Amino acid sequence: MYQFGNLLSQFLAAKDGAKINQILIGMGDSESEVNLNEEFGGQWCWAPLGERPTNVATIELSTNPVRSIVERINNSLDALVDARLKIVQPPFEPGSPLEAAKSCFGRPTQPKQLVQWFDELEPDVEAERLSVVLQDGASREQPRVDIIDAGSGIQPKEFRNTILSLNRGNKMRRPFSLGIWGQGGSGSCAFASHVLYVSRSVEEPDSVGFTLVRRCKIAGWRECCYVALMAKMPDGGFDVPRFNIDPAQPLDVFESTGTPAVDSKLPRLTHGTLVRHYDYKLPNAVNEFSTSQRNLYHALQYLLPDPLLPYRLTDCRAGQLDHRHMAGSKGRLMKLMLEVKKRNKSTGIELKHAHGPELIAPPGCQNPCIEARWWVLFSWRKNGDGVELRSGAEQFAEREHPIQFVYNGQSHGELTTDVFKSPSPPHRSAS
Ligand SMILES: Nc1ncnc2c1ncn2[C@@H]1O[C@H](COP(=O)(O)OP(=O)(O)OP(=O)(O)O)[C@@H](O)[C@H]1O
Numbered sequence: 001m002y003q004f005g006n007l008l009s010q011f012l013a014a015k016d017g018a019k020i021n022q023i024l025i026g027m028g029d030s031e032s033e034v035n036l037n038e039e040f041g042g043q044w045c046w047a048p049l050g051e052r053p054t055n056v057a058t059i060e061l062s063t064n065p066v067r068s069i070v071e072r073i074n075n076s077l078d079a080l081v082d083a084r085l086k087i088v089q090p091p092f093e094p095g096s097p098l099e100a101a102k103s104c105f106g107r108p109t110q111p112k113q114l115v116q117w118f119d120e121l122e123p124d125v126e127a128e129r130l131s132v133v134l135q136d137g138a139s140r141e142q143p144r145v146d147i148i149d150a151g152s153g154i155q156p157k158e159f160r161n162t163i164l165s166l167n168r169g170n171k172m173r174r175p176f177s178l179g180i181w182g183q184g185g186s187g188s189c190a191f192a193s194h195v196l197y198v199s200r201s202v203e204e205p206d207s208v209g210f211t212l213v214r215r216c217k218i219a220g221w222r223e224c225c226y227v228a229l230m231a232k233m234p235d236g237g238f239d240v241p242r243f244n245i246d247p248a249q250p251l252d253v254f255e256s257t258g259t260p261a262v263d264s265k266l267p268r269l270t271h272g273t274l275v276r277h278y279d280y281k282l283p284n285a286v287n288e289f290s291t292s293q294r295n296l297y298h299a300l301q302y303l304l305p306d307p308l309l310p311y312r313l314t315d316c317r318a319g320q321l322d323h324r325h326m327a328g329s330k331g332r333l334m335k336l337m338l339e340v341k342k343r344n345k346s347t348g349i350e351l352k353h354a355h356g357p358e359l360i361a362p363p364g365c366q367n368p369c370i371e372a373r374w375w376v377l378f379s380w381r382k383n384g385d386g387v388e389l390r391s392g393a394e395q396f397a398e399r400e401h402p403i404q405f406v407y408n409g410q411s412h413g414e415l416t417t418d419v420f421k422s423p424s425p426p427h428r429s430a431s
């Protein structure tokens with residue numbers, strides 16, 4: 001019989017999907033196709049994600065691997081709020097995510113205080129609270145990507161009703177949550193060979209639950225299915241593997257990089273949730289972190305331009321060790337606006353013009369509920385002995401998609417520069 005704690009250590013030590021497959025084969029799994037809900041290796045079975053064998057269509061709706069990471073970050077933000085609400089116990093239920101962040105974490109509403117507040121948390125504390133961590137993986141284009149939070153966590157018996165569920169609508173009655181539909185997070189499974197979920201609930205911190213999700217062929221089926229690993233429980237039923245741990249003992253989920261400045265930004269799991277993706281397909285975002293395009297720092301900043309709380313992005317990949325404070329592109333722009341001193345050509349960015357917020361009522365609505373803002377930026381880059389002007393927009397968005405539609409801090413769509421080039425631009429709607 002497998003010791004579940006040892007199995008989790010093996011999964012955590014695996015660098016890529018090939019290693020995970022080796023471990024699974026050692027457990028008696030089949031390399032080619034599996035039978036849903038049928039026992040293998042004397043104590044395991046694969047259950048369809050969301051209890052739905054036709055889950056591929058839902059999970060693979062997502063087309064952008066970075067947007068799916070943003071969904072996981074938002075799940076973590078919701079879990080942080082959940083954990084904190086239990087402690088703070090405000091007299092009224094918050095009516096929105098912003099209200100919740102205000103009563104739980106003191107997020108200010110005024111721009112000046114907000115910019116300051118985003119910067120003032122200790123980097124180590126911030127990293128412990130919510131981190132996205134990149135580690136070496138199958139290849140440069142397919143690293144491991146972790147999202148780890150110190151939020152409410154999930155009890156092992158609740159995995160199937162929560163993180164392994166689809167369209168359950170757990171947050172439908174909670175106006176203070178970022179999530180609604182019950183499927184956002186699962187979209188990231190489409191870009192990984194395997195996804196490891198590990199969680200410790202604040203209500204049961206002496207218990208660690210975990211499971212592994214993968215896409216596989218089902219015997220006799222025309223289509224594939226995303227399945228989650230289940231273990232036989234003492235009552236003969238199947239549920240996620242779990243083991244007990246001293247509630248005060250943090251669970252180490254990262255290996256040391258050997259660089260103290262980076263290691264101190266690698267959180268341990270005392271309570272909360274880790275979602276680790278193996279072989280995550282990030283072909284357009286693998287470069288080292290910078291404000292230029294094609295790296296995860298840039299992509300996350302603009303696809304989550306106004307996160308509810310700041311978080312940390314840490315790069316543990318060999319030769320690329322780095323860690324960054326993440327406040328979103330909007331936060332960076334607001335900071336520029338508040339800076340009195342004008343930047344000059346040698347220091348990089350110059351804010352030429354800023355406008356907004358302007359409130360717009362959408363057609364058919366009396367309430368001006370859409371906030372529009374825009375910024376005009378110049379940016380200079382060193383070129384030999386001189387400097388050259390480059391697109392300011394590309395440091396805060398994508399050069400070809402400078403117009404973002406943002407809801408609850410998250411980008412939900414973008415427009416190309418064609419709007420500006422068109423001889424008769426459409427009626428301005430939002431930016
Ligand atoms: N990091 C986490 N900590 C605690 N619970 C989580 C975490 N991630 C996901 N969950 C649970 O899993 C459920 C499913 O997450 P998912 O992102 O698929 O849907 P959602 O957040 O409810 O809605 P949306 O589709 O709008 O994101 C959540 O409702 C929540 O109960």
Ligand SMILES: [Mg+2]
Nearest residue numbers: 075179184185
């Ligand atoms: Mg979600």
